[in-house]
Amino acid sequence: MSATLRPTSAHWGSYQVVVENDRVVGVRPDPDDPAPSPVMANTLAAQHHASRVARPAVRRRWLERGPGPDPRRGAPDDDYVEVEWATVLDLLAAELDRVRTEHGNAAIFGGSYGWGSAGRVHHAQSQLHRFLNTIGGYTRSVATYSHGAVEVLFPRIIGTPAANRLLHRAPAWTQIREHTELLVTFGGLRLSNTWTTSGGRAAQTAGPEMRAASEAGVEFVSVSPLFDDTPEDVKAEWVSIPPGADTAVMLALMHVLFTEGLADTRFLDRYTVGADVLRSYVLGERDERGDRPGVERSPEWAERISGVPAGELRTLARRMAEKRTLVNVGWSVQRARYGEQPLWAGLALACCLGQVGLPGAGFASGYGSMGNYGGGSTPMGLPRMPQGANPVDSSIPVARIADMLLEPGGRYDFDGEERRYPDVRLVYWAGGNPFHHHQDLERLTRAFGRPETVVVHETHWTATARHADIVIPSTTVLERDDLTASKGDLSVRAMPRAVSPHGQARDEYDTYADLAGRLGLREEFTEGRTSAQWMRSVYERWRSLVARHGAEVPGFEEFWERGRVEMPGRVEDEALLGEFRADPEGRPLRTPSGRIELFSETIASFGYEDCPGHPVWLPGPAVDGADDGFPLVLLANQPSGRLHSQQDMGAHSMSQKVGGRSPLRIGPEDARACGVADGDVVRVSSGRGSCLAGVVMSEALRPGVVQLSTGAWYDPSAPGVTCAHGNPNALTEDVGTSRLSQGCTGQTVRVRVEPFAGPVPPVRAFEPPPGITVP
Numbered sequence: 001m002s003a004t005l006r007p008t009s010a011h012w013g014s015y016q017v018v019v020e021n022d023r024v025v026g027v028r029p030d031p032d033d034p035a036p037s038p039v040m041a042n043t044l045a046a047q048h049h050a051s052r053v054a055r056p057a058v059r060r061r062w063l064e065r066g067p068g069p070d071p072r073r074g075a076p077d078d079d080y081v082e083v084e085w086a087t088v089l090d091l092l093a094a095e096l097d098r099v100r101t102e103h104g105n106a107a108i109f110g111g112s113y114g115w116g117s118a119g120r121v122h123h124a125q126s127q128l129h130r131f132l133n134t135i136g137g138y139t140r141s142v143a144t145y146s147h148g149a150v151e152v153l154f155p156r157i158i159g160t161p162a163a164n165r166l167l168h169r170a171p172a173w174t175q176i177r178e179h180t181e182l183l184v185t186f187g188g189l190r191l192s193n194t195w196t197t198s199g200g201r202a203a204q205t206a207g208p209e210m211r212a213a214s215e216a217g218v219e220f221v222s223v224s225p226l227f228d229d230t231p232e233d234v235k236a237e238w239v240s241i242p243p244g245a246d247t248a249v250m251l252a253l254m255h256v257l258f259t260e261g262l263a264d265t266r267f268l269d270r271y272t273v274g275a276d277v278l279r280s281y282v283l284g285e286r287d288e289r290g291d292r293p294g295v296e297r298s299p300e301w302a303e304r305i306s307g308v309p310a311g312e313l314r315t316l317a318r319r320m321a322e323k324r325t326l327v328n329v330g331w332s333v334q335r336a337r338y339g340e341q342p343l344w345a346g347l348a349l350a351c352c353l354g355q356v357g358l359p360g361a362g363f364a365s366g367y368g369s370m371g372n373y374g375g376g377s378t379p380m381g382l383p384r385m386p387q388g389a390n391p392v393d394s395s396i397p398v399a400r401i402a403d404m405l406l407e408p409g410g411r412y413d414f415d416g417e418e419r420r421y422p423d424v425r426l427v428y429w430a431g432g433n434p435f436h437h438h439q440d441l442e443r444l445t446r447a448f449g450r451p452e453t454v455v456v457h458e459t460h461w462t463a464t465a466r467h468a469d470i471v472i473p474s475t476t477v478l479e480r481d482d483l484t485a486s487k488g489d490l491s492v493r494a495m496p497r498a499v500s501p502h503g504q505a506r507d508e509y510d511t512y513a514d515l516a517g518r519l520g521l522r523e524e525f526t527e528g529r530t531s532a533q534w535m536r537s538v539y540e541r542w543r544s545l546v547a548r549h550g551a552e553v554p555g556f557e558e559f560w561e562r563g564r565v566e567m568p569g570r571v572e573d574e575a576l577l578g579e580f581r582a583d584p585e586g587r588p589l590r591t592p593s594g595r596i597e598l599f600s601e602t603i604a605s606f607g608y609e610d611c612p613g614h615p616v617w618l619p620g621p622a623v624d625g626a627d628d629g630f631p632l633v634l635l636a637n638q639p640s641g642r643l644h645s646q647q648d649m650g651a652h653s654m655s656q657k658v659g660g661r662s663p664l665r666i667g668p669e670d671a672r673a674c675g676v677a678d679g680d681v682v683r684v685s686s687g688r689g690s691c692l693a694g695v696v697m698s699e700a701l702r703p704g705v706v707q708l709s710t711g712a713w714y715d716p717s718a719p720g721v722t723c724a725h726g727n728p729n730a731l732t733e734d735v736g737t738s739r740l741s742q743g744c745t746g747q748t749v750r751v752r753v754e755p756f757a758g759p760v761p762p763v764r765a766f767e768p769p770p771g772i773t774v775p
Contacts, residue, residue: 006498007563008477009200009484011118011643012039013371017478017498023048024478024499035204037195042642042650043478047499049649050774051460051766053473054503056088057081060771062469067095067425067452074445074467076717079770085504089511092470093518095453099426100136106394107425109451110138111401113145115644116431116459118200119482119495121535122475122507124431124457126385131512132428134525137392139422145399145437148743149334150365152415153343157597158577159590165576168487169377170364171326172572173209176374177216179360181323184221184316186246186342187330188229189236189368192640197371199382199486202493202564206371210234219323221316223249225635226707227700230368239316240702243633243748244622245306246333249313250345251617252302255282256317257352264354271584272351274599278614288616297617305623324361325353331369332637335747337610337620339737344615348598356596357581359574376488380549380569383483383492383542385534394422397742401434402734405447413739416606425452430474430508435463435714435727436645439746440688440734442722457508461768462645463714473505480507481532483539483559485567492542492553493564503775507531603740611738621733622748630686630750632670632706636728637747639709648713649766658694660763662712662726665698666753670706674753683756684708686731686749689722692756706753710746713765725765 003020005028013036018026024047029036057080061070072078083091099107110132114125132138143151147167154163176183194206211233214220220236222229225243230236241249257263258279268275280286284296295301299310320327329346333339347356347363355361366373396404397414400421408423427448438444448454448467456468459476478498485492509531516525529537536556543553551568559565577596579587588594592602604613622633638644641653656663659681666676676682678697683690684706693708701707708728715725722730732749736742768774 006496007493008495008498009118009493010040010477011115011198011200012037012195013200013204014202014493015040017043019498022499030203033203035207037204038652039195039642041652042647045650046460046647047476047478048502049460049766051649051768052502053458053461053465053471053505054775055082055473056085056504057471057772058083058088058091059469062453067098069450069452071446071449073449073454073469074463076764077770080471080772082772085506088470088472089514089518092455093515095426096135096515097519099453103423103425105136105392106139106422108132108138109404109424109427110140111427111429111432111434113398113432113437114198115646117477117482118484119477120199120383120484121385121531121538122477122480122482122509123385124508126387127508127512128428128430128457129387129390130385131516131525133388133390134516134521135519137390138428139392139394139396139424140390141398141401142395143398143741143743145744145746146369147331147334147365148397148399149339149343149737149741150331152741152743153340156600156603157344157347157591162577162580162589166365169573170366170374171360171575172376173206173213173374174572175574176218176326176360177209177213179324179358180213180218180326182219182221182320182325183328184223184320184325185230185328185330185367186223186250186346187333187368188222188224188226189220189231189234190229190638191231193369193638194371196643197486199484199489201371201375201486202490204371205375207231225702225705239308239312241306241308242623242702243635243705244336244620246329246342247345247615248297248302248305248617249308250342250349251282251297251615252299252313253317253320254278254349254352255296255298256314257321258282260318262318262321263352267354267356268351271356271581272596272598273593274597274614275351277599278348281614281616288612305619320353324358325355326361326364328364328367331366332747334737335744336622337735337737337745338618339743339745340611340740341615341618347596348615351596351598357575357577359578362576364576372486372488376570376572378487378489378567378570380546380551381542382485382487383538385538396421397736399438399736399744400742401438402440402444402447405450412742413608414742415740416602427451427454429455429464429468430457433462433464433645435467436711436729437744438734439729439732439744441714441727441730442689443734445716457511459505461772463765466769472511473503474511475501475505475507479505481535483535488570489567490570491564491566492559494560509534606740608739611740620748621750628687628750630752632704632751632753634684634728634731634749634751635705635707635747636710636732636749637707639711642711645711645713648711658696659760661692661694662708663696664693664726664753665696665701665707667699667701667703668697669703671695671697676753676755681756681760682753683721684731685752685754688733689730691723691726691728691730692718692721692760693726706751715763715765717764718761721761724761725763
């Protein structure tokens with residue numbers, strides 16, 4: 001049989017697979033993509049890998065003993081029994097019915113984070129939530145690991161509509177190229193992050209557009225511990241700081257603006273509240289509590305924290321005041337203790353410059369964090385699989401999952417409310433891998449031992465699947481028909497099936513339909529449609545919505561034959577808060593004052609010492625000066641070799657590993673001090689755990705900083721080591737950013753690096769668990 005090309009899309013973009021004899025034998029870039037992501041190279045090995053989940057499986061201890069907490073859940077030698085589809089559906093339907101009958105639907109946690117598929121119909125989160133809503137609801141998670149602090153803080157200080165625009169309608173790179181003179185970014189503009197977008201993009205444009213902005217004369221300043229946090233061809237000036245020092249630098253820049261008469265007081269008076277409080281704090285007239293004198297946040301003060309010479313900070317502040325300046329705070333910066341503070345301080349800095357609301361200026365949070373940020377917006381919406389309404393009013397912040405499982409009924413604070421964790425008996429997970437996203441993996445393992453039942457739909461035997469009692473084999477994007485698009489995308493694209501399902505894998509829609517049928521709710525879940533009919537319905541509903549806005553796209557048959565349609569009504573946004581700047585009285589913000597809240601009476605009233613009523617300096621563990629035997633600060637940033645942990649066994653991901661493990665980048669001076677060399681396998685330890693990694697020497701890191709990207713499949717198989725494969729969340733602390741947003745803090749941790757003594761254990765992360773046969 002001759003080879004054929006099949007178009008498809010993933011969260012890292014559109015591309016083509018080469019199919020021969022019903023197998024993927026190659027990958028090719030989409031011919032219309034100007035800068036395709038190399039991550040597509042992972043597809044070939046992953047699609048037919050031995051770690052694929054081929055048949056329904058049940059953990060033997062659960063099958064023999066029945067539901068209940070089990071500390072052995074997730075043990076490397078815990079074995080599974082493969083069963084028939086009818087058997088697993090009967091078991092699962094009965095368990096769902098038992099839990100909702102005996103404990104109520106709030107005892108079911110619907111843990112789907114949505115990254116399993118770029119498709120809009122076979123979207124794991126939408127499918128699972130629709131099913132759980134159909135059977136009576138579930139406890140859900142709110143906010144995200146990526147930008148949880150943004151999602152909670154900014155509705156309080158600029159209002160919910162403006163906060164949504166901040167995340168989803170940032171000024172386009174074309175506007176930056178035309179209007180911006182200086183872009184100062186805290187946390188860099190990491191090119192590999194821009195390859196990723198929920199739903200994928202028709203074309204990877206962020207890299208070329210950054211380069212075009214630089215060529216047009218836009219100056220870039222990168223404030224980061226990493227020299228290569230920005231693309232080489234934008235020629236960014238590097239301001240090297242320790243992780244966690246961003247807020248100190250921002251406060252010092254504001255100090256210069258206030259003391260040298262460069263702050264735009266007319267803007268502050270008209271468009272903000274609390275500028276007087278902020279100014280008093282920055283100048284040392286009051287502390288963060290406001291009841292006594294504080295510390296003057298001068299450039300000299302910031303130099304002691306950041307290492308940046310005071311004169312350099314003064315020069316940067318004056319330069320920012322002279323030029324049309326855009327202040328960007330990347331999502332990575334807020335994934336740390338007190339992560340709200342650099343966000344709030346970044347907005348305050350932009351307000352002091354008086355340029356908020358001007359084209360190409362003001363404040364942003366997300367450039368260099370995801371591919372669609374600054375890539376346009378789609379006000380007419382996207383095709384979506386309807387999830388239905390959840391009748392259960394029970395939720396937790398997404399990064400507090402382990403707390404919920406370990407402390408049922410426990411008290412916690414969140415966004416001004418005192419809450420209690422629900423008593424979850426059944427965890428149902430699909431389309432995500434918390435053993436990638438979450439911190440302190442030994443603690444997470446203990447947490448997964450607490451529920452009575454854990455259910456996971458998966459394509460591969462990930463660590464999350466290996467912590468499940470019931471494992472449902474699911475098809476990949478290449479094994480089913482679907483369609484896709486992302487916010488701000490150039491087109492809506494067809495994703496026709498490329499190969500047959502692996503083993504006995506099924507579309508999740510069909511699994512849920514059969515489960516709903518066993519619970520007497522098939523018609524309510526399916527509405528009488530097959531998944532193919534749902535795809536047509538989802539597209540035609542979107543087409544009708546587009547028509548109501550005065551635009552037109554072809555019918556489904558023509559769309560499917562053509563393979564893509566241009567996105568109607570796409571907008572390249574010009575300025576955040578532009579309408580508010582033009583008419584602050586007629587277009588006030590949805591805040592108590594109607595203005596930007598540099599001091600928030602509401603947040604101050606919560607009484608959170610870890611997030612007072614205005615931006616303050618709160619030194620996190622990465623910069624507090626106490627190493628406790630862990631002298632280095634580790635940055636756990638996003639990987640360039642894969643999306644999160646997906647397809648970690650693929651060629652591009654594996655090409656970056658050292659000794660089969662994740663690469664630990666370290667500077668030559670720090671390497672010598674640790675007694676390690678390029679290519680060594682080392683033990684990286686923190687106060688919470690340890691992992692093995694492979695050394696890569698690099699001059700691109702600030703001294704005292706090492707970098708180990710997330711996403712290595714968690715491998716607890718080696719005695720005495722938390723993870724043998726290099727997952728940095730074996731090291732990170734499971735604690736929220738603050739009582740306000742309870743966001744993820746997995747970006748930084750203090751560590752010790754030392755040579756690994758003794759025989760290096762094998763990596764077993766990609767081996768199926770005992771009892772599983774490989775086709």
